[in-house]
Amino acid sequence: MQQIWRKGFLLIVVGVLWLGTACSLLQPPPRPVIPTPPPTARPIALAEVRDLVVDPVSTLVPAVDPEIEALMNAVSEQQLQGYVQTLEGFYTRNTFSVTDETDRGIGAARTWIFNEFVRVGNGRLQVQFDDFPLNFDGTVLQQQNVIATLPGTGPHPGVVVFVAHYDSRTVDFNDATGFAPGANDNASGVAAMLEIARILSSRTWNQTVVFVAFAAEEQGMFGSRHFVANRLLQGWLVDAALNNDIIGGHPGIPQSVRVFSPGPATNPARHLARYVNYIGGLYLPTFPATLEDAIDREGRYGDHISFINGGIPAVRLTESVETPEFQHNGLDTSDRLDYSYLKKVTQLNLVVLANAIGGPPPPPVPTVSPADQPGAYVLNWTPDPLAAGYVISFRPAESEELMPFRFVNSLQAGNVAITGLDPAMTYAVSLAALDENGRMGLFSTEVLVGP
Numbered sequence: 001m002q003q004i005w006r007k008g009f010l011l012i013v014v015g016v017l018w019l020g021t022a023c024s025l026l027q028p029p030p031r032p033v034i035p036t037p038p039p040t041a042r043p044i045a046l047a048e049v050r051d052l053v054v055d056p057v058s059t060l061v062p063a064v065d066p067e068i069e070a071l072m073n074a075v076s077e078q079q080l081q082g083y084v085q086t087l088e089g090f091y092t093r094n095t096f097s098v099t100d101e102t103d104r105g106i107g108a109a110r111t112w113i114f115n116e117f118v119r120v121g122n123g124r125l126q127v128q129f130d131d132f133p134l135n136f137d138g139t140v141l142q143q144q145n146v147i148a149t150l151p152g153t154g155p156h157p158g159v160v161v162f163v164a165h166y167d168s169r170t171v172d173f174n175d176a177t178g179f180a181p182g183a184n185d186n187a188s189g190v191a192a193m194l195e196i197a198r199i200l201s202s203r204t205w206n207q208t209v210v211f212v213a214f215a216a217e218e219q220g221m222f223g224s225r226h227f228v229a230n231r232l233l234q235g236w237l238v239d240a241a242l243n244n245d246i247i248g249g250h251p252g253i254p255q256s257v258r259v260f261s262p263g264p265a266t267n268p269a270r271h272l273a274r275y276v277n278y279i280g281g282l283y284l285p286t287f288p289a290t291l292e293d294a295i296d297r298e299g300r301y302g303d304h305i306s307f308i309n310g311g312i313p314a315v316r317l318t319e320s321v322e323t324p325e326f327q328h329n330g331l332d333t334s335d336r337l338d339y340s341y342l343k344k345v346t347q348l349n350l351v352v353l354a355n356a357i358g359g360p361p362p363p364p365v366p367t368v369s370p371a372d373q374p375g376a377y378v379l380n381w382t383p384d385p386l387a388a389g390y391v392i393s394f395r396p397a398e399s400e401e402l403m404p405f406r407f408v409n410s411l412q413a414g415n416v417a418i419t420g421l422d423p424a425m426t427y428a429v430s431l432a433a434l435d436e437n438g439r440m441g442l443f444s445t446e447v448l449v450g451p
Contacts, residue, residue: 043372046417052378054417058407060389063438064282068354071199072283075350077343079198081334083191084248084342086112088181088334093168095134095216096141096176106215109166110144113190113213117148120198125150125211132226134216137174145223146213148197154206154386156361158239160442161210162196162353163224163303164189165217165245169328173218179330183337184319186217188248192346199350200357206386207239207357207441214303217245224303228310239362239442240272241314242349243304246327249319249341256288257345260304260316262295265398266428266446268313274395274402275432275443276315276352283351287344290320291400297322317345359441360387360433368447374423377449379431383413387433391440392418397426397448426450 046054087093090109099107110129117127130145146166168182169175181187190213197211214223231238247257259276261269273291280289296302296316307314319341326332366381379392390413392406406418421427428446 043370045372053412056408056412058409062440065437084187087187092180122201143215148211152208158237159208161241165214169218183334184248189244205357224306241307247345248337254320272313359439362442363431375421376419388436389434391432395428
């Protein structure tokens with residue numbers, strides 16, 4: 001019965017992913033957030049629990065890892081500029097443009113992206129095309145996403161996905177021949193992806209990361225909808241997805257980046273956004289990731305929405321202030337970008353990914369029960385042998401701050417009591433695991449506790 005229910009649920013999700021019109025105002029709703037059931041009514045007597053660690057203290061806390069910091073500093077502004085200029089050089093990457101020329105159109109662009117993944121992959125990236133049919137206004141064309149997988153060495157089956165669309169457009173998104181350089185939208189996102197793939201491929205990591213360059217985003221996210229539906233049916237576990245779209249900046253742009261995710265605060269996408277904000281603040285304190293309480297900019301859309309509609313935590317990173325007059329026309333050229341800004345956005349993405357795939361995997365959802373004194377809770381979970389310690393987040397349910405944190409080392413983990421919290425406050429509780437260098441992996445799903 002459980003298998004029948006699961007198959008039925010996946011078919012419903014896949015159906016939702018393929019619904020919707022292919023217009024520039026596409027705005028799918030965020031996935032519903034199902035509240036976690038309240039904890040058991042009878043409080044646990046702390047004195048009666050065996051092997052319980054009350055208010056653990058640990059010196060192991062999230063920290064800047066020297067190896068990840070060195071990789072962050074290896075991001076090359078020159079490489080990013082070269083990638084953007086090369087993609088611009090295909091004249092147009094429109095979904096309906098030519099596929100049989102070597103230096104022009106979407107066919108030449110995706111071949112170059114494929115070959116570039118192979119070139120920078122250090123023999124570790126597994127690169128493939130992902131074919132899908134696009135039926136748009138009665139026209140059927142074969143399209144291709146480009147996928148590069150960097151396999152992890154750990155036992156956790158989940159993957160982290162980094163995506164950016166590579167197609168471009170003019171004012172008419174069906175214009176197959178007009179000049180559509182798409183330098184900011186979205187050669188900038190593809191450039192960041194290639195540079196991060198180059199740098200991360202120089203090392204091995206605990207968890208698998210998958211880079212995907214999507215086609216047919218401009219006509220309605222067709223590439224990402226195909227990818228998500230197909231991978232869900234294959235049984236993939238996707239822990240998180242980062243979508244980078246329009247991140248190139250311009251001279252004088254405010255030095256921050258927007259991170260879009262839909263509310264409420266308990267939505268898993270917003271929990272991922274908070275993680276991006278926190279890790280970014282550790283490594284790049286002068287370049288904040290600003291949380292935007294929306295699925296996307298008003299009247300706009302992006303490939304992260306396909307993941308959210310599939311029940312996967314996903315966010316969109318976009319430059320702090322956009323210049324709409326240079327979008328979806330021949331003015332979106334490489335000379336208008338600020339490559340120092342693009343470098344910072346790339347660095348932010350790199351440190352987030354490196355912590356997510358280099359730290360321990362997301363912990364299981366803890367069991368959280370009230371204790372027999374006000375403002376105290378007992379947490380139970382199965383510790384991971386890869387974890388040197390844990391961060392426990394008691395986030396006030398309406399707050400966007402992950403803190404207050406409590407820290408637990410590996411010898412204390414699994415059965416702890418936390419006291420001294422506000423008994424009148426509802427908290428969203430979650431765990432993240434730490435390695436011995438302070439790398440912090442992704443957080444578990446939140447559990448609501450309180451009055």
